[in-house]
Amino acid sequence: DARVTQTPRHKVTEMGQEVTMRCQPILGHNTVFWYRQTMMQGLELLAYFRNRAPLDDSGMPKDRFSAEMPDATLATLKIQPSEPRDSAVYFCASGLVPESARGYTFGSGTRLTVV
Amino acid sequence: QKEVEQNSGPLSVPEGAIASLNCTYSDRVSQSFFWYRQYSGKSPELIMSIYSNGDKEDGRFTAQLNKASQYVSLLIRDSQPSDSATYLCAVNRDTGFQKLVFGTGTRLLVSP
Numbered sequence: 257d258a259r260v261t262q263t264p265r266h267k268v269t270e271m272g273q274e275v276t277m278r279c280q281p282i283l284g285h286n287t288v289f290w291y292r293q294t295m296m297q298g299l300e301l302l303a304y305f306r307n308r309a310p311l312d313d314s315g316m317p318k319d320r321f322s323a324e325m326p327d328a329t330l331a332t333l334k335i336q337p338s339e340p341r342d343s344a345v346y347f348c349a350s351g352l353v354p355e356s357a358r359g360y361t362f363g364s365g366t367r368l369t370v371v
Numbered sequence: 372q373k374e375v376e377q378n379s380g381p382l383s384v385p386e387g388a389i390a391s392l393n394c395t396y397s398d399r400v401s402q403s404f405f406w407y408r409q410y411s412g413k414s415p416e417l418i419m420s421i422y423s424n425g426d427k428e429d430g431r432f433t434a435q436l437n438k439a440s441q442y443v444s445l446l447i448r449d450s451q452p453s454d455s456a457t458y459l460c461a462v463n464r465d466t467g468f469q470k471l472v473f474g475t476g477t478r479l480l481v482s483p
Binding site: 258264289291297299301304311312349351359360361362363364365 | 405407412413415416417420429459470471472474475476
């Protein structure tokens with residue numbers, strides 16, 4: 257089965273450090289989402305890309321977060337500097353638009369803990 | 372008002388019963404609707420999608436959509452303990468900026 261691959265699975269870092277999370281979408285998918293999940297807020301959309309172009313990153317704190325898609329096989333989410341409130345599970349999901357009716361496939365997530 | 376609203380639960384049903392999960396959305400432009408299941412510590416997985424008003428059945432699952440009322444639901448027949456999970460409703464536009472927006476999920480507990 258095709259899958260979305262996220263690395264690392266777990267990350268513990270100290271406040272102020274840079275964190276980079278990576279996502280390899282399913283081959284052929286043209287849309288990539290980054291979500292953050294916490295108990296309080298649920299799944300929050302941070303950013304998404306279509307054909308590698310950023311379409312919307314309004315859900316992302318611009319001063320510390322950045323998302324890029326340097327090529328079709330890699331999406332990155334970077335936090336610099338990290339803060340304890342960034343502790344959450346970060347999911348990447350990919351899909352094919354206009355066939356989005358099939359839904360989007362999620363990666364296993366990166367569990368980030370900032371201490 | 373949140374774009375997608377769900378009752379957080381937990382919704383408790385006995386094994387073999389029908390579980391009914393509900394979701395309302397605010398964006399009338401929404402065209403595609405999805406139900407994801409998420410087990411604790413795991414990633415969401417797609418179980419149903421629906422695009423037209425009415426019912427769509429897949430095995431023990433039935434999705435129901437009413438665009439006029441901006442309401443989508445998921446029925447699980449013959450509930451099993453293995454169905455215990457959080458069920459996430461998601462909506463998507465098919466035009467313009469398509470962004471998949473999730474509700475906060477309803478936790479379902481199926482007791483043996």
